[in-house]
Amino acid sequence: MIQYVNLAEHRKNFPKSRESWWWYLDIYAQEKAIKSHPWNRFDWFFRGVRGISVIGNIAISLRLARLFFSSTSEFLVAVAIVPFILSLFQAQSELTETGKKGFDKLLEIFKIPQHFHEEAKLGFNLFITGFILVIWLSLPLIYNGYKLAGQQLQQKEKLASAEEKYLQAIQLDDNNFDAHYKLATVYEELQDLENAKKQYIIAIRGGFVDAYNNLAYWYIRENKNGEAVELMNQGLQLLEEKERNFEGLTDEEKFNFQTQKYGIFKKLGWARFKQKRYDDSVAYLFPAIAIAKNSKYQKYIRNPGAVFCIYSQVLSKTNKPSSEVKENWQQCRQLIVSRLAAGETIHSEEDGWLYEAKQQLNK
Numbered sequence: 001m002i003q004y005v006n007l008a009e010h011r012k013n014f015p016k017s018r019e020s021w022w023w024y025l026d027i028y029a030q031e032k033a034i035k036s037h038p039w040n041r042f043d044w045f046f047r048g049v050r051g052i053s054v055i056g057n058i059a060i061s062l063r064l065a066r067l068f069f070s071s072t073s074e075f076l077v078a079v080a081i082v083p084f085i086l087s088l089f090q091a092q093s094e095l096t097e098t099g100k101k102g103f104d105k106l107l108e109i110f111k112i113p114q115h116f117h118e119e120a121k122l123g124f125n126l127f128i129t130g131f132i133l134v135i136w137l138s139l140p141l142i143y144n145g146y147k148l149a150g151q152q153l154q155q156k157e158k159l160a161s162a163e164e165k166y167l168q169a170i171q172l173d174d175n176n177f178d179a180h181y182k183l184a185t186v187y188e189e190l191q192d193l194e195n196a197k198k199q200y201i202i203a204i205r206g207g208f209v210d211a212y213n214n215l216a217y218w219y220i221r222e223n224k225n226g227e228a229v230e231l232m233n234q235g236l237q238l239l240e241e242k243e244r245n246f247e248g249l250t251d252e253e254k255f256n257f258q259t260q261k262y263g264i265f266k267k268l269g270w271a272r273f274k275q276k277r278y279d280d281s282v283a284y285l286f287p288a289i290a291i292a293k294n295s296k297y298q299k300y301i302r303n304p305g306a307v308f309c310i311y312s313q314v315l316s317k318t319n320k321p322s323s324e325v326k327e328n329w330q331q332c333r334q335l336i337v338s339r340l341a342a343g344e345t346i347h348s349e350e351d352g353w354l355y356e357a358k359q360q361l362n363k
Contacts, residue, residue: 177206305335309353
């Protein structure tokens, strides 16, 4: 009967009721054919997988939207819009009757057989999932790109632009401790010391030895010598852990290790000197002096003369022979002057030490 009579057409032109079941034989036959087709046996599985992918895609899209829409980058905002819209479209096609019918019609337009509809829908959902995952997995490349851009701008002394790039990197990954550390150095150059300290404290949570060193410097400047010693002891523990695997380090890492070790021992000696604990100060300064005298490491140390300046002051307080005192003041002056000749800037206390060295050597 349904092969020769267009029941759909007749339903439009003749009165009927639901009890007149024969008017719907074509629909019943179509539904029965769909259910009995071999490819439709696993439709329940495909629908389940689609449901899971919809939930996952919406969750990741919302996370990306929260990250990117709070960013100052127009590019990131544009990137966030695409997966967000796709996830909304996916949810509508899965969760609303209108969306389901609309998607079925779209599949019919592309002449996809009815028994392949569930598979086609799953394929589309997995495509969206893959697209969103590509963006999600690319986050490290994106925030590291911002961090590298910040480094380049900082080297060019474009500090405001460098600050913006580091903040964008941190916005995408708040646990990017390297970006926190570099942002702290930007704030330090901008003389925004309060924000610099905050960023150093965050970087310390990531085990950045340089952050321990730099924050301790400001503690000593503020006469918070006890806090500086405590901080340096924590940094020293990290170095001891690294030293156990010293032979496994690259040459660059070994040089960096020695400069960090120099900084920690120098600041421990400096803090103890300011506490008038001169014997303790000398015990810490000796290892720092040994590193500073090593030509292999000296060029990698930012202020190798500082340790000789501090040691000279300790010797002056402990009645050591004047020849030994002058010898260390000479080293202090020579290394600071060489830095100035190379166009480097020095801290205010180094400027004071340089003046004191000249005074002592002219006696």
